[in-house]
Amino acid sequence: MLIELSQNLFNKLGIIVLAAFMLSKSDFFKHYLLKEKLALRDKLLFSLIFGLVGIIGTYWGVPVNDAIANSRSIGVVVAGLFGGPAIGIGAGLIAGIHRMVIPAGRFTAIACGISTILGGVIAGYFKRYVDAKPNKWLWGFIIAAWIETIQMLVILLISRPFEQALNLVQLIFLPMTFINALGTAAFILLIQQIYEENERAGAVKAQLALSIATNTLPILRNGLNKKSCKTAAKIICDATGVDAVAFTNTEIILAHIGVGDDHHKSGSAIRTSITQKAIDQKQYMIAQDKVSIECENPSCKLKAAIVVPLLMKDNIIGTLKLYKCLENSITSSDIELAKGLGHLFSTQLELSQIFYQKELLNKAELRALQAQIQPHFLFNALNTIVSFCRTDALKARELLMQLSYYLRTSFKTTGEFIPLAQEFKHIESYLSIEQARFSERLEVVLDVEADIECQVPPLILQPIVENALKHGLMATKKGGRLEIHAYKKEETVYVKIKDNGIGMSEEQIQAILKGNDLDSGIGIRNVNNRLKSIYGTSLVIESQPSFGTCITIIFPQGGQIDDQSHSGR
Template identity: 60%
Template sequence: MLLILLEGLLNKLGIIVVFVFLLSKSNFFKRYVLKEKLSLYDKIFFSFVFGGLGILFTYWGIPVHGGIANSRSIVVVAAGMLGGTAVGTGAGLIAGIHRMFVRGGPLTSFACGISTIIGGLIGGRFKKYIEEKQDKWLYGILIGIIVETIQMVIILLISRPFDEAFYLVRLIFMPMTFINAMGIGIFVILIEQIYDEQEKAGALKAQLALNIANCTLPYLRKGLNEFSAQETAEIIYKMTGSAAVAITNTEKILAHVGLGDDHHKKGDNIRTNITKRVIEEGRFMVAQERDEIDCINKNCSLKSVIVVPLKEQEKTIGTLKLYKNRENSITSSDIELAKGLGHLFSTQLELSQIDYQKELLSQSEIKALQAQIQPHFLFNALNTIVSFCRTDPNQARELLLKLSYYLRSSFKNQEDFIPLEKEIQLVEAYLSIEQARFSERLKVEYDIEPNMNIAIPPLILQPIVENAVKHGLLPKSEGGTVKISAYSENKEAIIKIKDDGVGMSKDQVQCLLDTRCKKEGVGVSNVNNRLQSIYGHKLEIDSDLGHGTAVIIRIPLKGCKKVESDISG
């Protein structure tokens, strides 16, 4: 009898797995799983969906000595693990009450109904706990074993006569526990595949955003106008497959490409209220239905949209809009793509306002400083941030702030001199991103003397620190430490960047300081020339091949610019 029961449950589990697999591939179900927060309607709707499946699996069970061997607990526990306590309990109540009063198996009807409700509650309570775990399917199996064990205990406590209940439990405990626990584990695996697909889609969107930013850079570097907006919108339209792409300033439509161009016309006043709200509030907004877009043309074929602000100096100067021609079709990856483009475009527009001729001493300095923000660094930084988005959202947010500060500070310095504190902060932002990428391979130490309130030329330290990391520490498999010190000595401010990396030969040091050398180090040679022209001091480089490098900057305190600052080291 035990083997027959096990075989029957296995056959039904196979059909359930196929059903769940097909369900996991539907866009409707994926949108539910990937929602960050369920609405009240979502919770009620999916409580009935999973509760209905629980009823179906009850009818589909195998009658055994006054009980029913079934897989009802799989969907009820899964409901809680996906939708939280409310959905799990709701599904448990629907399937459990049905088991109590409608379906046969009188010996265990009431006990199984109670255990079904408890199973949904347990699944919901464990949702947040297992979200932080790696092997979630193992925890799904464990929860399944716990729920089935509780059900058997409840049967023994409530069902009468006890002898028949005990006989039934002995007969169904092992096969039901094994089958249903495995079913829950398989369900969790299939759901995790949805999240994995979402992560891969997010990585592709990040790559797409970088490709678009690269293609639009020549236009947006000329500022936000009808020409640059039209070229940019056409590039985005071709590369993203959106139903329409639009770019506005704070008053007018600068470009609209795709559906709706019969009434969303270049030069017209902004026509959608959602765009006006984004400009007013300075934050992105999503409209999943045509009524939420609130276009003044009631026959507009555009059904959903993500609108992100374009900013300069934290001031909203326009919007970027990606439209779809179906309602509820804006996915989380679409949102991340639009937000990423908005951030990159804002940075590009800020760059368009910078006068490089006033910032730098010569054209060679322009090329050298532009080279500091290399495309591969930006790409690697964004990839690192993407990898933290699910595992550590707070860390991802901090890294985005660091990257934003790094980009803006690197391209926005127009003064001849800036506070040492700001230069240190730029270096800290760069190193924070590199530490996130390379983890234990890169260690950083700071030893900044308090009250070093001096001003120095911008972008003096960052090229040296970057050179120490890229060419000093990272070639070592175990990495190493870079230490940044600043102190006063003999009427001089001494700034030292020291690493315990691979070091350099005398020829390599000479090449590093020579702008004519075609190898790495143009940024460092630029720093050396600027220091020599301003202060009459060259960089001092002490390097021991195989043991590390120390670079010293000497700035005379006599006549040195003082600044007000609250730097404390």
């Protein structure tokens, strides 16, 4: 009898596991299973589904001595371990009350009904414990076996006569405990497989998000505008396979690529209520049907969407939207992809703004530097030329030409790169005027290798040269010697500006680099900051009081800079 009962239960278990397998492959079941947070409606739905699985287990059972040997506990235990107390109790009530009221197996009806409800409660409260374990199916097996044991104890406590209850328990305990535990473990394995598939899909989506972010990085550096958004939306649409992609700011559609572009037009006001909600609440929104999207156009084919906000320092500046044409088609992996893209794009836009502000600051400092250099130099140069007009007209004419070239190159638009040779010609014009001014007090040595090809920012050497003259050499009565050497070594160009003036202490050097020395620090600090941001190099300053100063500037051969990082906005 025991062997025959076990065989019958095992055969029926195969049908239940097959039904569970088919259920696990259903997109409808996967959609609800993978939701981040279950609403009350979802909990009621899952309680009904697993309660029905318990009812099927009852009807699929084997009649034994006015009782039913069955696999009802599978649905109830899985409901509790999957959905927690609410769904476990809900499924237990549905399957348990059903067991109490059906005519078959009246001998154990009340006991089995009570134990079924109790099983849902126990499994529900064990959810958190089991979730933390690596082998959930094994713990499902153990908990299901324990619940079946409790059911047998309830039968012994409630069902009468006791002798009949004891005989029944002795007959059904082992087969029912094993079959229900095994079925529960199998069901949990199927659910785990769904989660693992989703995690793999999420990893693929994460990789896709990074790839998209890499491709859109140089585009979104130009900010959130119609042109950049259109290009970025096309990249996302091609890479993800969604039916439409859109960008908005807080008021209008900046770009819409794909289905619906006949009425979701660039420049028009935001058309969907879900987008406005994402902007107002600063959080992502999901619509799984056309009604939830609330597009004003009745012929719109878009039926599912996720909208993620784009933030800059916690201030919303727009949204990214992914659309599909099938209802209930936004999956958890789609949500993670959209959230990931939104976060990456927000970071890109914030970094572009930081870079833009840094560019503005550098340009402002450079203009301040020009304003500092030009007036006093111009006055001194003109005084020098006036004095030569009376004594040496040809020399005055030559100095005027040098001054003209110097001023023409000084007033050039900042931000452009020029050949290093042109920068040296600018320095030569400056030094020729200063030599005429200081006469025998200033000796200049200019040693530049002929084949150096290097692009540099304008006015990169002028502040160092002027600082060497003004604060190094001319601070002494006798003046001194200024040497400028330029040479290349492998892929690097070195420019050394050396004087034998008063020199500096280490404390003075640090004060200048940090900008604490307002008299002489602005020029050197500006040059140092520009070198760091453009080339990743810094000034090398070697100096000792009374022994002069040597400043080395390092450039890559050919001016190999990061074009993307320094493109104009």
